[in-house]
Amino acid sequence: MIRKIRYSEIDFDKYSACLESSVQKNWYARREVLDELSGNWHILVLNDYEAVMPVNIKKKYGLNFVHMPLFCQQLGIFSLFDDPQINGEFLIFLKNNYRIFLYCFNHSNSFTTQIENRKNYIIPISDYLLLKRKKYFKGRKSTVKWSQHLIYRELQPDQTIKQFITENSKGISKYRDLEKFKNYFDFLYTNNSLKLCCAYLNDQLISLAVLISEDKQFSLLSLINDKKFKDENGPSFLIDQILKNYIHEKTLNFMGGNIRGIEVFFKSFGGELKSFPIIENKFMKKFS
Structure with missing residues (x-):
């Protein structure tokens, strides 16, 4: 089951362990980097930190919405194996529960449905x-x-x-x-x-x-x-x-x-x- 975990409730030992063992590991998902670049972030989690997805929240026009922190290129889903079905579940959860301005997954994330891509x-x-x-x-x-x-x-x-x-x-x-x-x-x-x-x-x-x-x-x-x-x-x-x-x-x-x-x-x-x-x-x- 995917659920939202607020920043104050994140088990950062489990979060960091998931990142370090993931096939998608990247710089920007680290706690200290997101703390520097984002003023407001939390995570989506599958079960007991089997997969994690950091989400940055920005306020504009009096509304909260998902956006990428400045100078942060890719976030996305991090797990031991990249699973398009599980990635799809995270995507549905994100779309159903947030206003989205921009969210960038990482180049190791794959999906069963067609999604817009950016080049790197x-x-x-x-x-x-x-x-x-x-x-x-x-x-x-x-x-x-x-x-x-x-x-x-x-x-x-x-x-x-x-x-x-x-x-x-x-x-x-x-x-x-x-x-x-x-x-x-x-x-x-x-x-x-x-x-x-x-x-x-x-x-x-x-x-x-x-x-x-x-x-x-x-x-x-x-x-x-x-x-x-x-x-x-x-x-x-x-x-x-x-x-x-x-x-x-x-x-x-x-x-x-x-x-x-x-x-x-x-x-x-x-x-x-x-x-x-x-x-x-x-x-x-x-x-x-």
């Missing part, structure tokens, strides 16, 4: 030279080769890095969203889960990759560029350097790709499509 791209652990030779697009190889005059550095966060983020985070338009990004940035650093990869032109920082670092995976939280140096191809240089240094031991999760230009960029490094199911109320989206 991942490069699995690979041999870098083989990856570059066989899977890089021809144009990407040329761009990477041309950008070798740049300097690669890995840095700790400081005021210079934060100022660069403030001045160049064009994709984060709202002030409060930028502040939340900075808070999440600090959270990752405090929890030893942040890696900063930088591209320099001489002594000038021109591109910054903000990565979530896990044991076996990097996730690209943000790729920030100084548009004055667009022709230097800092993003291509950075992704290539990250792959060169780490793809033999860690997967690279690009964290999205529905926008055509971004999708092609990820694919051009050999990114493999890993779509994930979503439920979205497009009518509500028009008024968000």
Whole structure:
């Protein structure tokens, strides 16, 4: 039986054990991460924590509804085995008991019914030279080769890095969203889960990759560029350097790709499509 469990009533030992043993395990379902990104979340549970599903609640227009926390790509159902029938039961429970703005399952969740999907791209652990030779697009190889005059550095966060983020985070338009990004940035650093990869032109920082670092995976939280140096191809240089240094031991999760230009960029490094199911109320989206 599926039931809702409020945050204050969650058995976090059982919740964490379910996540750790699950085939769908991901970063965003962890308690400490959801506590950071969400102001109000609880879980749906099958029986005695045989499967769990975190749900974030947001208030808008005076109503509570399900939405994804900012900077959180995928949640979904976590269990020892992925079962489309059980996933369907969670889906029905969600639809019957909540107003849904947006809910993103994870790429390991499958369903018996057709559900809308979003694109994501991942490069699995690979041999870098083989990856570059066989899977890089021809144009990407040329761009990477041309950008070798740049300097690669890995840095700790400081005021210079934060100022660069403030001045160049064009994709984060709202002030409060930028502040939340900075808070999440600090959270990752405090929890030893942040890696900063930088591209320099001489002594000038021109591109910054903000990565979530896990044991076996990097996730690209943000790729920030100084548009004055667009022709230097800092993003291509950075992704290539990250792959060169780490793809033999860690997967690279690009964290999205529905926008055509971004999708092609990820694919051009050999990114493999890993779509994930979503439920979205497009009518509500028009008024968000």
